[in-house]
Every structure is written in structure tokens, then in C-alpha cells.
Amino acid sequence: MQFRKTIVADSVAVAASSVTTFDLPVNPISFLTLTMRFLNVTDEATLSQVLLKLANIQVTRFGQAIFNMSGTDLQKLNMVLQRNNPILANQVATDNAARYISLRIPFSRLPLDPNEGIGATLRGELKCQITISASEADADNCAIQLEATEMLGASPKKYLKITTASITPVSGIDNDLALPIGNDYAGLFIFSTTVPTSTSFTTSAAKMKYLLDNVETDLISSNWESLHGDLLARVGHREEYDASADNDDIANYAFVDFSPNNEDTWLVSTKGHSQSTFRFTAGDANIVRCMPIELVANS
Secondary structure (H helix, E strand, C coil): CEEEEEEEEEEEECCCCCEEEEECCCCCEEEEEEEEEEEECCCCCCHHHHHHHEEEEEEEECCEEEEEECHHHHHHHHHHHHCCCCCCECCCCCCCCEEEEEEEEECCCCCCCCCECECCCCCCCEEEEEEECCCCCCEEEEEEEEEEEEEECCCCCEEEEECCEEECCCCCCEEEEECCCCCEEEEEEEEECCCCCCCCCCCCCCEEEEEECCEECCCCCEEHHHHHHHHHHHHCCCCCCCCCCCCCCCCCEEEEECCHHHCCCCCEECCCCCCEEEEEECCCCCCEEEEEEEEEECC
16 A cells, blocks of 8 residues: 555635635545645734634535534644644744644544545545635735645545534533434544633533433533543643643543544444434533544445
8 A cells, every 4th residue: 555645735825704615636535634824914823813714624525524623623633633732833923924834634543544534536526625714813815735645555444524513502501412323433522612711610511421312321421620631631731832831722622532542442333323412511601512523434
């Protein structure tokens, strides 16, 4: 076998509020590398400001989303899956300084695993769509580089599908967020708008559980602090190279791991079930997102 890294989009200029679609290669793909280049506006654009420029990143197959996530969530997902922190290059405060960040869009738990990834496709079947936010207050002159890492000669049996479910909860009660069914789950990636970062323990997703057909499964009950602690145990302390030293740059996320060490032993199968539900008690009425990491068979 041989891997091949190829340029799909070579520094394509993208305007504010634009949606740009790229056709992807037909060979089996392990992951995509998405790079956004830009210039500072007046002073140094922060990591959070830059990631907000990537309002939505979507990969579709036959028009159906197999990956759907914001740039902010993707950067944090990279920390979870790669166990390292994608950094913002050239951290200077000079006006019009050339800056960039690279993120991976994964189709396998481990890169270049010949058993996992998007299988061979037909031309036009697989597309990547990038939505850029409206604001240019912090970064402008944006351009997209997109590269594919292909696996020539591989016949992957399954690939990662990661989409985003979101809810604005009712505070003080249990809230249910419906998740997809039919595939195995390798994990649940969770975002809570409010977390204990000041003088209060208020958390948008305070207590959590997972249910199949309304039966508690694997995640029977857990507090936010515990699940976030499990995430930190997985990735370690990953801190951006900026003025926020000693802050927890993944503070708003938790991870339920059904695939420790990328094994299949603890995968949760939703095939044959009618409901897959993420249930949480809301500490306030701010947005909660749950992003199931599914393993889908290549047809």
C-alpha cells in the first residue's frame, strides 16, 4: 500500500459570509487537512476569534452529511483524537501579519489505518463545504487550503461519521437530545456553554446520562466535573501559546469514551434500536451540543 497527500484547494480566497464547496478525491481517504490563512486586523487575532471564522465545516456523501462541525468544535476534537493541541501559527500582534491554523477532519480513529477511513468513491460523490462567518473585525483576507491524505490499495471497512446535535435547554430539569441510530458509537463529544470557571458551579450540562430505547446504557449518570476530568486525563493539559497561560483551553468540553485506546471492545451499538438519547440536567438555559462519533460501514 501507499499513502498519497494531495492538494484539493490551493489557497482559495474566501469572502466573509461565503459558502465554498470542493470536490474530494475518489481514492480511500484517512483524513483531510484544512488550513485557513488570514491577516491580522490591527492587532493579534486570538485563537477563539480565528476559529469563529470557520462557522461550519461539512463533508457530504451523496448529499448527506457525514461530518458537520464548527471550527471551534473541530479544533477541540483534534485535541481529543490526536491528544495534542493544533496551534495558531505566527503569534504576533502586527497589523496584517500572515497567520494560519491547520485542522484535521478525521475519518478514522488513528491516521492511516488501512481498515478505517472513507472507502473509494465516485467523482462528485464526496464534497467538502466551508462556511465563513460574516465578521472581519479580527481577521481578513482569508484563504482556504484543503489537502487529502489518501490510502492507495486500502479497503477500509468503516469510517468515522461525526455530526452535531444542539439544544437550548430548559433550566433546572432533564432535557433530551435525540441522536442518530443505526451505527456503533466510539464516543460522545459534549459542549456546555456555561461551566465552572468563575465563582459559580453552574453548568449548562450539569448531570448527564445516555439512553438506548429509554434504558440507561454505559453512561448511567455523571457530573460535568467528572466527565471533564476524564477528558483531561485523556488529552493532558493542552494550552494555547498566548496570554492565557495556565487556563484550561478545553474547559467547555467533555468526552464519553466508548473506544479507549481505539479498541472495539466497548463500542455502543445503536443498530436495531429506535431511540438514542443524550439526557442532561441543565443548570441554565444556554446551548448544549452533543457530537456522537459513529463508526459507519463502507458500502
